[in-house]
Amino acid sequence: MVFQKMRRSIKPMMWVILIAFAASIPLMYARSALQKGGEESLAEVNGEPISYLSFAQSFQSAYERYYQFLGGEISPEMEKYLRFQVLSELVTSELLWQEAKKADIQVSEEEIVTQIKSIMENFPSREAFMRVLEMRKISYPEFKRDIVRQLSVNELVQRIKDSVGITEEEVKSYWMMENEKIEVEYILIKPQNYQKEVKVTQEDMEKYYKTHTEEFRVPEKVKVNYIRLAAQDFQDEVKISPSTIRDYYQNHLAEYQIPERRRASHILIELASDATKEEKEEAREEIEKIQSKLRGGADFATLARQYSQDSVSAEKGGDLGFFSYQEMVPSFSEAVFTLKEAGEVTQIIESPFGYHLAKLTGIKLAYLKTFEEVGDEIEVILAREKTDALVQEEVRRVKNELEQGKISFQEYGKVHPQRVGTSSFFAIDENIEEIGWAPEINQIAFSLKQGDIGPVIETFQGYYILGLEERRPSYIPNFAEAQEKVEEVLITQKAQELAQQKAKFVKLEGETGVSFSSLAEEQKLEYEHLKYFNRKGWIEEIYGEDREKFIDLAFSLPVGKIGEPLLLTDGYYLINLQGRNLPWEEFPEQKEKFKQDLLSQKRDIFLQAWLAKIREKAKIVDNSSLFFPP
Structure with missing residues (x-):
């Protein structure tokens, strides 16, 4: 597992984070220092600039690692995320350095020398080390200043962490949470099994409808015309010549250099x-x-x-x-x-x-892949690039002509029927039958007015251009229209009531001494017996919040006690705690390990909260919008 963690491609920005948290990583590998001079600042932190150059150096490293890790595919969304992440880490690094200076943390010459010696031990000679600095375009004074900054920040972080302590009771509680195991059995009573027993009269439905009309409100819905343009629409138009493929190879040899x-x-x-x-x-x-x-x-x-x-x-x-x-x-x-x-x-x-x-x-x-090895791959790349260019060109042309009234959705559809469609009516949070789940399309559709042509929307399916066909305002349906849904609601509610009644009955029977397994068989209910498991143990078919509620109730019960009926997604659960195991005899031997684990967790949480607090108080000016597209 350590080896997997060591592989840097898995953890973007690791080298920046470690500036703050690990004294073992020299800043020579993370030039996040704010290089002043005539450069425009990408951001400012309490008046101190973060240059575009320092950002670019860190971003390039992050981009290369992600490129390798993802097999050469980085989406625009991922690139945007990387930009945000890199800039955020540079801001955090500068804030830590400013706080270290405020704290007047002094680094002795002995500490600096010791740290430099420790780094140099990784190289066969001082000359080899200096060659690496030269290759990275870092002067020795710069390197030494980075070491001072690093040591100062690490000392600050250590002081903050050292201010956090834990009590004996906290350690015991943490150990117990991790080591306590229980054995339970449960019965599941599903409301859906009682729906056939429910009888709902016309009077019941009318009465419920009159007192819950808002519950049956039909939301605002829209219908849109759309044009969808995708790469596959243009694949037959793209032909790549052998000479073009070879030219690409010759012009991109660096990409095929295997390190x-x-x-x-x-x-x-x-x-x-x-x-x-x-x-x-x-x-x-x-x-x-x-x-x-x-x-x-x-x-x-x-x-x-x-x-x-x-x-x-x-x-x-x-x-x-x-x-x-x-x-x-x-x-x-x-x-x-x-x-x-x-x-x-x-x-x-x-x-x-x-x-x-x-x-x-x-x-x-290191070696260079031959043209024969990569020719087919290059053809795919070039075909995709040309196809993408054709799609983009057609998107721009069609959108302009729609906006200028030169064509309509219907006219374009006569020429390209497979690219044009009209949706059924949909609400802002509903799946669009003809398109699928695409929240960005829903949002744009509901922002349109009659006659508007929406902005181009990029999805995994391709590019969409929308026009509003019709809008239906929200309304409360009359009883006749809502009757089917009213009946469905009442049946669900009454079935749940019957299931709750059954759960209470079974609980009372269980408390008289009748076994859960016998009760389940007699009442034709689902029964499960879970052998000893801890709070993190797997419980089949109980997930998420349901699992948390099940665990909380099960571990809170005394042995031999049946809990109150617990309503989860599938129905009512009756839990009977059969046994509890807590090996306190192991605590003395494990105490120190758990103490250190808990202390480390508390310190990390405290540090993150402290960082959030100083970030909130800081005056941070973000100029990134001047450098990058939205």
Whole structure:
């Protein structure tokens, strides 16, 4: 599992978040510093600018990782989300730095030197480290300033977290919530099974209708004409020549360059993000002992199985398989990719997950995919691009001609009948029979006036252009029109009442000592027996809020007690608690672990609340709309 977390493509913006929360990641990998100068600011945080350049650097990294993770498909919606996420993290980073300065946190030269030495240990030499800085266009003074900022922010975060404590009772309660198990049986009484017994008279329906007329109000509905333009409408018009495909390949060689991949094994000594100084020292000592064993000739795979705390890879002798530079957190990749040949072992690596030692076991050199390998793929890309261009061109043309009155929906439909339709009437929150579930279409449809041509709507099905055909205002139907629905409501209500009565009867019978299983069989009701499970345990066919209510009631009952009938989605549940297991004898041994888990959770929650509070008070100016389309 640790290996999966290490793969950076899974966690966008990880490198920015770790600026604030992990002392082990240098800011050289996340240039979120606010570079002043003549650049326009994308945003301002209490007067301090976030430049477009600093944003672009972070956004490019996030985009590349998502591009790899999603197999080269990034929708406009995803790109918009990434922009928001990256900018949000840069704002948070700047707020933390400002708060650290307010707190007058001082970083000693010794701390700076220690941190720099720790980073340099991941490289074979100082010269190799300086080459990496040069490659990333970072001067040594800039790097050192980033280290100061990082250490200051980490100290601030640690102080905030250290202000949170927990009581003995909180630890006990948390342990109990996680370890308590119960055994229950339940009977389910479904109202739908009693609907046939319900008799509703004309008088009942008329009386209910008169006192609940608003309940049967028919909402406002609209009918629209629409034109749908999709890529498949133009596929037959697109032909891509072999020379065009080859030209594309030659002009995009970088896209078909497969990066070097390396195979490594590792040994991990885990370290929590909020670990104390003493815990860090203990973990460091442990990894150094393992390092000494390796230098003494011990087998890496054997030591990994014996000591590594990455349980998944430890079983395989620490093997992580092949990975590219971008797939791992920076400190790990820097160390592994500077090794010269298989068999070499890194120095101690510090990462967000703890301390590692890694052994290089294989290298797949970078190579360029041949034209023969990618020709078909390129043809698909070019065909899609050309098809998309044709769709966009037709969308613009049709919309303009509709707005200018040069054509109507009906006239366009005579030429392209498969692209034009008229919907049935629908409410703003209803599925559109001819189109399907498309809330954005509902919203636009209800905003239109007679004669309006709506904006272009992009959906998974294609592009839609709408025109209002007819609008029906909301109204209260007369009894004759509403009668069927009135009857349905009354039958449902009365069936539920019958089911509730049955549940109360069965509860009374159960309390006399009759077994639940016998009662269920006698009354032809559904019965289930759930053997010991905890609060997170799986309960078949009970989900979401229903499950939470079931769990809350079941765990609140005394042993041998039948709960009051509980109405959930499927009907009334009668729960009988048969047993409870709470192994208090295990608490002393597990207490410290649960204490640390709970403390970590409380600290994280407190930190997030604190961050939200300072963000709310901050003066944040967002100029992103000047740089990006809405």
